[in-house]
Amino acid sequence: MYFRIYPDNEYPDRELIRTPEHIDAVLKEIKANFGTYFDKFLATEAGTTPSTEDFQNAQTIMGVNVQRNIKPSHKQNSTMAFRNIVKDSINKFEKDREFYLDLLDKDFLAEVADDTYTFKNTTLRKECPYIRSILHSPAEALDKFKTCFTCANPDDLYNVFVDLSNLLINYKEEFNDSALYETVSSVSELDLITFEGIGYANVIGYGVSSFILYKNDPRLFPNRGKDAIWALWFLTQKKTFGCLEDSEFLMVKIDDCLTEHNFYFPYYLYAWYAFNIYKMLKEKAEQMDVYIDPEYRYVIVDAYMNCIANLHRDTIDQLSKPIPNNGLGWRHG
Numbered sequence: 001m002y003f004r005i006y007p008d009n010e011y012p013d014r015e016l017i018r019t020p021e022h023i024d025a026v027l028k029e030i031k032a033n034f035g036t037y038f039d040k041f042l043a044t045e046a047g048t049t050p051s052t053e054d055f056q057n058a059q060t061i062m063g064v065n066v067q068r069n070i071k072p073s074h075k076q077n078s079t080m081a082f083r084n085i086v087k088d089s090i091n092k093f094e095k096d097r098e099f100y101l102d103l104l105d106k107d108f109l110a111e112v113a114d115d116t117y118t119f120k121n122t123t124l125r126k127e128c129p130y131i132r133s134i135l136h137s138p139a140e141a142l143d144k145f146k147t148c149f150t151c152a153n154p155d156d157l158y159n160v161f162v163d164l165s166n167l168l169i170n171y172k173e174e175f176n177d178s179a180l181y182e183t184v185s186s187v188s189e190l191d192l193i194t195f196e197g198i199g200y201a202n203v204i205g206y207g208v209s210s211f212i213l214y215k216n217d218p219r220l221f222p223n224r225g226k227d228a229i230w231a232l233w234f235l236t237q238k239k240t241f242g243c244l245e246d247s248e249f250l251m252v253k254i255d256d257c258l259t260e261h262n263f264y265f266p267y268y269l270y271a272w273y274a275f276n277i278y279k280m281l282k283e284k285a286e287q288m289d290v291y292i293d294p295e296y297r298y299v300i301v302d303a304y305m306n307c308i309a310n311l312h313r314d315t316i317d318q319l320s321k322p323i324p325n326n327g328l329g330w331r332h333g
Contacts, residue, residue: 012244013244017266025241029241030232030273033236034277043081045081045085045088046085046088046303046304046306048088079290086300089302096215100215101216104212104213109161109162116154120154130208131149160204164198167198171192187268187269190275196268209267210224214298218295218298221298222278222298227308232270259320278298281301
């Protein structure tokens, strides 16, 4: 396949990917491949352990008598594996959650309104685990973020978080009834199109914003991280669905000549796909007598998406390397 290079978000497929027919086609493909990845999700306990098949292959390579050395364990029990995934994913999610709850708290934001410099350079730069990890990352691909964050206007950054706080409050009021949320039957009913207007160029995009909302309320906001978008590419079997770009989930960063996840991919579309993946996970859980607490619905979706990305980590790493041929606009994949 080939990936053309376009600056910023000027993609010829921008409108196509928003059409009902296109969305339905993508969702149909996700549903067709969900089961295959779900089996691997359980077999590896969301990527935390080797599957029995992987274990057998490794022992074969090492010349070990596979049949004699494999011992049954509770991890071969699908129900137990699923319960472990749910429990472990929620425990991991809760570890640093308190900070993000405070970050969008209305009273806290009111307190720091007159000192946005400290908000930017202490609260965000030094105390926010997500942003701090990006600023301290050695990855060259994040250099632009670091520069833009340093140059960002503190007042404007602060206002983004006020907007996120307002969105959080209003959306929770709209879907206060969790049962009502699960009756949503269309992209428009999710009512997240307004999310596209919130952000700060090259600093607070869909990835950062969605993660912070996700940490505040994983009942309503899925985490649209890098691995989640890569996972959609694999879940849809890398199909193009008529896109001129070959994939709506990938892009090439023109400055770095790197193939990346499409960080302009609309959040409201990702939320729709994530919502449907949740319903598939929920159906499996009910069949297996596993309970997914709706308060953490998107924590389990996030675990599923991260597992898919981890299963294809070698491919992702390979495609993320600088494009050969001096970045002349294509890469085989």
